[in-house]
Amino acid sequence: MHYGLICIRDILTRCSAFQTLRYLSTLQYRFFHLINDFNSILHSMPTTTMLI
Known part of the structure; x- marks a missing residue:
């Protein structure tokens, strides 16, 4: 019984x-x-920043 409990605990820790x-x-x-989206936003921004 005790060994079974140890086995169950081991399985739970692994899971x-x-x-x-x-x-x-x-x-x-x-x-x-998120970083890729941010980079694509930055790449599409230069045109808007040039207008400002």
Whole structure:
């Protein structure tokens, strides 16, 4: 019984670690998309800044 509990706890810790890694990767993915959007906005801005 005790060994089974340890096994379950090990599986849970592995699952939580995997979820954390997945969350970090999605966060990084969103961050890169945000930077790309910002860059595209900056690239389309020079014409408007020249007018001002």
